[in-house]
Amino acid sequence: MPLFDSITKAAKDFFIEEASPGGPSVAAVAVRALPGQPALFPLGSGAATAAAPLLTQPEQRHLDHIRQLLSGDGKDFMAFTKIVTSLQASGLSGPILYQTAFNAFAAVTSLDLPALLKSAEQFELKLTSDRNSILERHREKVGEIRIPNVPLSPLVQLQQQEQQLQTGLADLARQLEEAQQRLQAVRQQLQEQLLKATAALASYELAHATASAELKAHQQAVHAFLLK
Known part of the structure; x- marks a missing residue:
């Protein structure tokens, strides 16, 4: 029967640590919100000091980090989501999908619904705690907070260097203005001194011309009146 085959396949996938190459990864299932539940990472959450680049998919290192964070013991909520994904690929959806997945999960693990939901809460707490740690580290990295005994990040060092250069430029601008x-x-004093020197020369030339003319006149008079 197709339904029995789907349940059998789901139970088999339940014990496989990684998803099949053609199916979604554990991380992809982990961040998918359940019907009626808010997304774990709402858009625009978290403080940002700069405009975030538009990403179409996360980096592989972040996917690996989340996958490692959500790795369980094979008898938890993440294992249940793998069963859901497997059954969903066979065409099931809605309430029958989750009811069938839970029946298969309970048959293999002997866990009840409260235990399943408790496991989901634990994974959610792990995600929240990890995100808080990452955000704190990011705030420290960009210089918003200072964590004792943690070396300054390269970004903060560049910020300090930028501030020093800005201070130096401001000082140079002040010196340039002065x-x-x-x-x-x-230049004003030079202009005044040039005018003064020009006026002095003009005055001297006038006095010199007057004296020279007077001397010449007396010289001519001597020649005219005394040398006969």
């Missing part, structure tokens, strides 16, 4: 003011004052 130098420009001194230059303007020197």
Whole structure:
């Protein structure tokens, strides 16, 4: 019977640690919200100091991290989700999908529904705790908080270097403005001294011309009146 074959296959998949190459991974199942339940990672959650890049899929290292985080003992909620995924691939959906999956899960593990839900809560707590740790590390990495006895991250070091350079540039700008003011004052003094020197030369030339003309006049008078 097709239904019996599906349950048998689901029970077999139950003991396989990784999903088949053609099926979704454990991490992919883990982040899929159940009907009527909010998503584990709502969009826009968490504080961000810069615009996050638009990603179409997570990095492999993050998928591996989540997969490791959600790895269980084969008798927990993640194992149940693998049964659900297997039965879903056979065409089941809705209440009959989850009821059939639970029946297969309970038959293999002898666990009841409260134990299954308790296991789901434990995985949810693990995800929440891990995300809080990652967010704290991210805040420390970008300089929002300081964790004692933790070396400064390269990003924070770059921020400090940027601040030092900005301070240096501001000081250079102040020095440049002061130098420009001194230059303007020197140019004004230079202009005044040039005008003064030009006026002095003009005055001298006038006095010199007057004296020279007077001397020439007396010299001509001597030649005219005394040398006859």
